[in-house]
Amino acid sequence: MSNPAAKRLFKEYKSLSSDPPEGITAGPVTEDDMFLWEALIQGPEGTPFEGGVFPAELKFPKDYPLAPPKMKFLTDMWHPNVYNNGEVCISILHPPGDDPHQYEQASERWSPIQSVEKILISVMSMLAEPNDESPANIDAAKMWRNKREEYEKVVRQNVRKSLGL
Amino acid sequence: METTFDLPDSTDWIATALPAFEPLEAALRCEMCKEFYMNPVITSCSHTFCSLCIRRSIAADGKCPSCRTTLSSDKLAPNIAVREVVMRFQEARPKALELARADKEQETGIEAGNNKKRKLEDTDLEDGEDVRQTRSRQTRRTRRNAGSSDAPVEIADSGDDGDGDFLPEGIAKCPICNEAMKQELVFNHLDVCTGQSASQGRSTRSKTKNPFPGALQRRQKEPSPPPARQSQLNYAMMKEGALRKKLQEIGIPSWGSKDLMKRRHIEWLNIHNSNCDADESVRKRKKQLVKELEEWENTQGGRADTKESKVMRKDFDGSGYAKSHKSDFDDLIAQARKQRAAPKSEDDKETNGNADGVAQKDPHPHPESLLSMPDTPISTEQKPQSIRQNGVEPQGLYNHGSELGTRQDGAEFANHAEANSTSEPVESTTASQEPPIGLQNPLGSPSRKLPMFSMPEEPVKELDMFAT
Numbered sequence: 001m002s003n004p005a006a007k008r009l010f011k012e013y014k015s016l017s018s019d020p021p022e023g024i025t026a027g028p029v030t031e032d033d034m035f036l037w038e039a040l041i042q043g044p045e046g047t048p049f050e051g052g053v054f055p056a057e058l059k060f061p062k063d064y065p066l067a068p069p070k071m072k073f074l075t076d077m078w079h080p081n082v083y084n085n086g087e088v089c090i091s092i093l094h095p096p097g098d099d100p101h102q103y104e105q106a107s108e109r110w111s112p113i114q115s116v117e118k119i120l121i122s123v124m125s126m127l128a129e130p131n132d133e134s135p136a137n138i139d140a141a142k143m144w145r146n147k148r149e150e151y152e153k154v155v156r157q158n159v160r161k162s163l164g165l
Numbered sequence: 166m167e168t169t170f171d172l173p174d175s176t177d178w179i180a181t182a183l184p185a186f187e188p189l190e191a192a193l194r195c196e197m198c199k200e201f202y203m204n205p206v207i208t209s210c211s212h213t214f215c216s217l218c219i220r221r222s223i224a225a226d227g228k229c230p231s232c233r234t235t236l237s238s239d240k241l242a243p244n245i246a247v248r249e250v251v252m253r254f255q256e257a258r259p260k261a262l263e264l265a266r267a268d269k270e271q272e273t274g275i276e277a278g279n280n281k282k283r284k285l286e287d288t289d290l291e292d293g294e295d296v297r298q299t300r301s302r303q304t305r306r307t308r309r310n311a312g313s314s315d316a317p318v319e320i321a322d323s324g325d326d327g328d329g330d331f332l333p334e335g336i337a338k339c340p341i342c343n344e345a346m347k348q349e350l351v352f353n354h355l356d357v358c359t360g361q362s363a364s365q366g367r368s369t370r371s372k373t374k375n376p377f378p379g380a381l382q383r384r385q386k387e388p389s390p391p392p393a394r395q396s397q398l399n400y401a402m403m404k405e406g407a408l409r410k411k412l413q414e415i416g417i418p419s420w421g422s423k424d425l426m427k428r429r430h431i432e433w434l435n436i437h438n439s440n441c442d443a444d445e446s447v448r449k450r451k452k453q454l455v456k457e458l459e460e461w462e463n464t465q466g467g468r469a470d471t472k473e474s475k476v477m478r479k480d481f482d483g484s485g486y487a488k489s490h491k492s493d494f495d496d497l498i499a500q501a502r503k504q505r506a507a508p509k510s511e512d513d514k515e516t517n518g519n520a521d522g523v524a525q526k527d528p529h530p531h532p533e534s535l536l537s538m539p540d541t542p543i544s545t546e547q548k549p550q551s552i553r554q555n556g557v558e559p560q561g562l563y564n565h566g567s568e569l570g571t572r573q574d575g576a577e578f579a580n581h582a583e584a585n586s587t588s589e590p591v592e593s594t595t596a597s598q599e600p601p602i603g604l605q606n607p608l609g610s611p612s613r614k615l616p617m618f619s620m621p622e623e624p625v626k627e628l629d630m631f632a633t
Binding site (some may be wrong): 007014062065 | 176
């Protein structure tokens with residue numbers, strides 16, 4: 001526990017469990033390894049994701065919080081900012097140094113004062129409002145832009161699938 | 166791990182009678198490590214962090230984590246006021262939290278009319294003395310509550326055990342000797358004040374000030390001059406040898422590649438310079454700092470990788486691994502078996518068409534190293550027969566070429582062993598175990614090193630264990 005990264009993760013875990021933000025649960029998969037977390041995110045209300053509960057996996061680097069974790073959904077997600085393999089692509093998860101997409105402001109990106117909670121809240125609002133400027137899933141982005149109804153239908157299907165219905 | 170559950174945290178206040186202390190405490194904690202500020206420093210953009218945290222962050226990207234201003238670590242200045250506030254708060258915290266919790270319990274107890282529950286939870290507080298005290302306070306407060314429904318009167322109490330700074334109106338203290346007198350008299354007194362009791366005043370202060378027991382106080386007695394901050398080196402201009410020498414001079418480990426030494430030196434600067442920002446009473450010795458560097462070495466430095474693999478092994482899912490890699494193992498086993506059956510005869514056939522295979526494999530590593538991991542294939546060979554029978558094709562499709570190459574190799578080695586006329590059976594088994602090594606190429610990614618390849622031995626054994 002002398003490891004500052006593990007210590008900080010434990011603190012975050014504690015504060016997340018004693019004061020959880022609405023619609024979000026997160027914690028390490030096992031307490032022996034603080035660097036792999038699982039999170040459950042509720043689909044925001046008023047969106048096609050409503051009613052769904054989406055499991056995701058967070059992998060933290062050894063030098064956390066200097067570098068951001070990686071986040072990956074463990075269910076099928078049809079969303080402009082989620083890769084087909086489930087990996088989430090939003091600005092808060094990108095270190096400020098490299099900007100592969102050249103569209104994010106430095107202030108939106110990862111910094112050591114961000115936290116798991118802020119990431120998960122950002123992801124939740126990303127579900128509600130996709131950013132189609134630089135999509136990770138181009139097909140989903142196109143569908144979202146041009147055929148919104150169809151997009152919502154696919155999303156709802158995934159929601160049902162994720163609930164095992 | 167259990168002890169870490171006690172990690173104090175600002176959310177401790179949420180469920181108490183003083184939820185407003187939650188943001189207060191959060192404000193006294195570093196935003197990076199979420200601990201109470203430790204040797205806080207203020208940046209040129211006026212943000213405050215632990216010295217070590219901000220130094221590490223600057224070493225990583227040179228920017229303020231809060232506002233992204235470019236920072237330089239030699240512009241950091243100790244934030245003494247914050248240091249003091251944090252220290253005081255930490256002193257007051259346990260008691261305050263205890264009271265706030267007790268208060269909440271009482272409230273709920275009264276609401277529910279459930280005295281039993283309250284008592285039960287009271288006894289959860291460990292120290293007998295403390296409990297008694299809280300109880301007496303509680304009862305006192307209950308009485309007061311009965312009169313006026315105002316609970317926060319308690320705050321007045323806290324002044325009692327303070328340093329007696331309270332003065333009646335019209336009375337002031339001499340700022341030098343701390344003596345109380347009428348306000349008008351202070352100025353006159355100042356002219357003649359010898360400051361005689363100044364040392365006394367200060368000493369009482371430092372008595373209350375130093376919350377750190379024994380060991381640290383003793384250290385204070387032998388005051389050392391404040392250590393000087395060390396500056397970064399120009400790593401690009403420095404030759405490896407010079408850097409190594411420099412590390413030796415400083416007295417920190419000097420092994421490893423140049424890059425590792427550079428990272429180690431940067432971390433050393435972080436640790437050392439942050440210690441320079443510490444209050445004298447909590448300043449650490451070099452020995453301790455070197456120990457901290459060692460911790461870094463184990464988690465992020467040169468020994469990090471081996472450590473990681475140990476962690477992996479601890480909760481390694483042996484049977485799962487065995488299942489998912491079964492076909493690989495089967496291939497290996499099949500090859501090893503084949504080779505042991507006919508190392509020489511096949512060798513003759515294949516030498517013809519396999520010139521490039523030989524060329525590829527010719528710079529063979531020292532056979533001694535192979536001898537050092539004896540008869541693994543043999544022990545695995547007999548056990549997983551059952552696996553093999555329902556298993557996949559014995560020969561992998563993808564590694565045909567390399568298979569030939571290694572077989573070649575194995576045979577070569579066997580010959581070599583014979584030539585050495587050490588005709589013990591062990592030698593021939595070492596020959597038969599070459600295939601796994603040859604297979605490294607088709608299977609392995611360059612980043613995977615030895616540990617992964619010593620795996621096959623383990624899961625198979627484990628599978629056996631599971632079976633029994």
